[in-house]
Amino acid sequence: MKAVSEVPGAVGTQRTGGMVTTVVRVVGLAGGLALLGFGGYGLLTDQYVSGHQLQVALWAAGAIVLHDGVWVPVLLAAGALLARLVPEVVRIPVRTGLMVAAAVSAVGIPAALREHDHNGNATLLPLPYLRNWLLVLLVVAVLTGLASALTVLRDHGRRQQARPGARPHAAEGEKAAMARTHSYRTEVGWTGNRGTGTSDYRSYDRSHDIDADGRPRIQASSDPAFRGDPARWNPELLLVASVSECHMLWYLHYCAVGGVVVTGYTDAAEGTMSEDEKGGRFTEVVLRPRVEVASAEMVARAEALHADAHRACFIANSVNFPVRHEGAVTVRSPSEAEEAGPESGLTESGTD
The missing domain is CATH 3.30.300.20 (K homology (KH) domain)
Known part of the structure; x- marks a missing residue:
């Protein structure tokens, strides 16, 4: 067995957790639909888009193909590789760091590639984007490392407490409480007198009540093998x-x-x-x-x-x-x- x-x-x-998840999903869906509607309205009414709807539509189609045909497979492959190479205990902080780095890179790389391409207009792309992008990646890497180290330390502490024979660490007050003597009081009352008491072995019931302050009464008896009531404890x-x-x-x-x-x-x-x-x-x-x-x-x-x-x-x-x-x-x-x-x-x- x-x-x-x-x-x-x-x-x-x-x-409660299920309800919160449902609310978050509904709010996210409503927000996404609202953004799609706002974008569609802009395509139809914006003066800078007017007359260029076909080009905008082609750009949107290309973005969808790039997302579903390139970005999603890359993410899936990265997730599978992450599951194989990164220990489970630090997987969440590492995954979060990689997601932040990818989002920053998606914005930073195009700007860095065209850092000096301002066509004579100094107000276009005026910052050192390559350096800034690398600095942000460095900060993300440091924070990811710190979060991973803290996660490992916390997991190690839990394992130490959960190892066979280990007892959880207790504060001084808790240790003092563990050393105290506890007292438990109950009251048992026999209810099986049929009128002749225990005049012989078969003349009385084994039924009785068990009480303790503030608790529901337990109606008990003996084991049915000893003439007890099988319906009772x-x-x-x-x-x-x-x-x-x-x-x-x-x-x-x-x-x-x-x-x-x-x-x-x-x-x-x-x-x-x-x-x-x-x-x-x-x-x-x-x-x-x-x-x-x-x-x-x-x-x-x-x-x-x-x-x-x-x-x-x-x-x-x-x-x-x-x-x-x-x-x-x-x-x-x-x-x-x-x-x-x-x-x-x-x-x-x-x-x-």
Whole structure:
């Protein structure tokens, strides 16, 4: 079997992000159509264009051919080359720097080539465009290098925090809080008296209520194997659930500080109890969390962080039976998780 880590998707955040994306697309489309309309109006009414519409149309057609036939293929080839040669961690700042450099070059190169071609008019192209273009490219390269270095340092810090056995760095106040003793209070009340109390083994119900301040009441019973109500929670189920949710919460924490974006989490946990003439005891709990992460680059780290979560889990550290993990990690972006729903299947990467 495969242990799966679960991270519940932040549905509200995903929906908000989807709405923002839709609004941005609509605004961009409306702006583009407005610019096209303005340009068309200018072609029809501008006094400098009047009588030269055919030449302008040919120029526009040439621009389209140049864009779709030359510029787009060059960008696609550059993107493919970038994905092969540039490490993923610095790909965004490098891509941004190259885009800025390309935009500057598209304006700077024509001016630099005609720097001294002013036909006797000193007011035309009066600046040292070649030098200025090269200076701007140098500034872009320096800023790209600085952004890449900062990205690498931040990624290194995340990896250090997320490495097996590592604990996240804590401020002094947080360290003091970690050293404190915590107290948890519950109240259990038996509700199964049929009128004769525990006069014999079959004379009473095992039903009871579990309360804690400010929390919803849990109506519980014993395991059906011990004359309990099968419709209610029992201590054995609650124990397995507490191990599972403790592991999940620590796992989500380590993913958050380790640069792993989890978009979904479910866990089909199972506990085994052995009974003998003296009573019984749990022999193991197996967690099978199914984790969804935002990109394939996060899968290996997501699998490794289960070990950290297990070492940190308060409940797993408090029981005297082994807690095993059979995990699976899949890739799904937040938008895909919202559109597909939790039941659709994905290709898994698992660790036993």
